[in-house]
Amino acid sequence: MLLEANGSSAAGATAGGSLQSICYERGSLRLLDQQRKLPLETVYLDVKDSTDGWTAIRDMVVRGAPAIAIAAALSLAVEVCNHDFNGTSEDASSLLIKKLEYLVSSRPTAVNLSDAVEKLRSLVLKTVETATEAKTVFQAYIDAAETMLIDDVASNKAIGFHGAKHLRSNLEGLEKISVLTHCNTGSLATAGYGTALGVIRALQSEGFLEKAFCTETRPFNQGSRLTAFELVHDQIPATLIADSAVAALMKAGHVNAVIVGADRIAANGDTANKIGTYNVAIAAFHHGIQFYVAAPITSIDLSISSGEQIVIEERSAKELLHSDGGRGKQVAASGISVWNPAFDVTPARLITAIITEKGVIIKKASDEAFDIKGFIETAK
Numbered sequence: 001m002l003l004e005a006n007g008s009s010a011a012g013a014t015a016g017g018s019l020q021s022i023c024y025e026r027g028s029l030r031l032l033d034q035q036r037k038l039p040l041e042t043v044y045l046d047v048k049d050s051t052d053g054w055t056a057i058r059d060m061v062v063r064g065a066p067a068i069a070i071a072a073a074l075s076l077a078v079e080v081c082n083h084d085f086n087g088t089s090e091d092a093s094s095l096l097i098k099k100l101e102y103l104v105s106s107r108p109t110a111v112n113l114s115d116a117v118e119k120l121r122s123l124v125l126k127t128v129e130t131a132t133e134a135k136t137v138f139q140a141y142i143d144a145a146e147t148m149l150i151d152d153v154a155s156n157k158a159i160g161f162h163g164a165k166h167l168r169s170n171l172e173g174l175e176k177i178s179v180l181t182h183c184n185t186g187s188l189a190t191a192g193y194g195t196a197l198g199v200i201r202a203l204q205s206e207g208f209l210e211k212a213f214c215t216e217t218r219p220f221n222q223g224s225r226l227t228a229f230e231l232v233h234d235q236i237p238a239t240l241i242a243d244s245a246v247a248a249l250m251k252a253g254h255v256n257a258v259i260v261g262a263d264r265i266a267a268n269g270d271t272a273n274k275i276g277t278y279n280v281a282i283a284a285f286h287h288g289i290q291f292y293v294a295a296p297i298t299s300i301d302l303s304i305s306s307g308e309q310i311v312i313e314e315r316s317a318k319e320l321l322h323s324d325g326g327r328g329k330q331v332a333a334s335g336i337s338v339w340n341p342a343f344d345v346t347p348a349r350l351i352t353a354i355i356t357e358k359g360v361i362i363k364k365a366s367d368e369a370f371d372i373k374g375f376i377e378t379a380k
C-alpha cells in the first residue's frame with residue numbers, strides 16, 4: 001500500500017501537486033532533505049530505522065512539529081517492518097517502548113513528538129495485554145503510526161477551513177486580506193497542506209487572499225528557503241521580507257493579520273513557536289493587527305499551565321556564526337559567544353485566537369488567557 005501524505009506523487013515538488021516532505025510506503029520511509037538541499041534541490045534521504053529517524057530530526061532534515069512526530073513514529077514502523085524478530089509480545093513491547101523513549105529525546109520543544117510517543121506507547125501496552133506473538137504488537141504499532149500520517153492531512157485541511165472562515169468573518173469589511181507568517185508551517189512541516197500555511201492556502205483558494213508575506217526566519221531560514229519555496233510552488237502571491245522588516249511593514253499598513261504555527265501551547269494559550277514569533281506578536285499588538293496561532297490539538301499541552309514551563313531548545317552556535325544557518329562560510333567574529341534559542345514563547349494576551357481542526361478558540365472579552373481545556377471538552 002502506498003500511503004501518500006497529500007495526494008501528490010512521491011516525487012517532491014510535482015506539477016500542480018503539493019510538496020511532500022514525508023514519503024512513506026510500508027517498509028520504506030524517505031524524507032525530503034530540508035537541512036541542506038532545499039530550495040535548490042529536492043533530494044530524499046532513506047530512513048531505515050529509529051536511529052536514522054532520530055538523526056534526521058535532530059539535524060533538521062525533517063522539521064516542523066507535526067512532521068517530526070510522524071517521521072519519528074514511521075521510522076520505527078519501518079524498522080520493525082523490515083526485521084525478523086523471534087521474541088514474544090512482551091519482548092516486542094519493551095523493544096518498541098525503549099525506541100520510542102529514544103526518539104522523543106531528539107528535540108525537546110514540540111509537544112507533538114511526545115504526544116505521539118505517548119499515544120503509541122499506550123497502544124503497545126494495550127495490545128500486549130491480549131497478544132501473545134511479537135508480530136501482533138508490531139502490526140498494531142505500524143497501523144497506528146500510518147494512521148497518524150493520514151490523520152494529519154485531514155486535520156490540517158480542517159484548520160485551513162476554520163481559519164479562513166474565521167478570518168473572513170472577523171475582517172469582513174475587506175474584500176481581500178494580506179497576511180504575514182513566520183517560519184514554515186506548510187506541507188514541509190506536516191504530512192501535507194500545513195497549519196498556518198494551510199489557512200493561507202485556504203484563503204487563497206477562496207479568493208480572499210491579497211498577498212502572503214513570509215519572513216526569512218533567521219538563523220535557519222525556514223521562511224526564505226521553505227515557506228517561500230512552497231508559496232512560489234503553489235503560485236500564491238507572496239513577498240519575502242527580512243525578520244527586521246516586520247514592524248516597518250505593519251506600520252506601512254500592508255498587513256491585515258498574522259498567522260503562525262505552534263510547537264507547544266500551554267493550557268492558558270501561551271505559545272512556543274520559532275524564535276522571532278514573540279517579536280512579530282509585539283509588533284502586531286502595537287499596530288492593532290490580529291495575531292493568530294494555527295495548530296492541531298496535538299500541539300496543546302494541558303499538563304502545563306503557562307509558557308514558563310516550556311523547555312526551549314538551544315541550538316548550535318554554528319547556525320549564527322556561519323552563513324546559511326550554519327551551512328555556509330563564517331560570517332561572525334571568531335571568539336564571540338552565542339545564544340541561539342530555537343523557539344520563544346508568545347504570551348496568550350498577545351494572541352487573538354487559536355485556530356484548531358475542531359474550531360477556533362477565542363477569549364472572553366475581558367480575559368487575557370484562553371480556556372483551552374473547556375474548549376477541548378466541549379469539542380469532544
Ligand SMILES: CSC[C@@H](O)[C@@H](O)C(=O)COP(=O)(O)O
Pocket residue numbers: 063064065066110182183184185186189190194195196222260261262263273274275342
Ligand atoms: C506546523 S509547524 C509549527 C511549528 O513547528 C513551526 O512554526 C516551527 O516553529 C518549526 O520550527 P523548526 O525548528 O523548523 O522545527
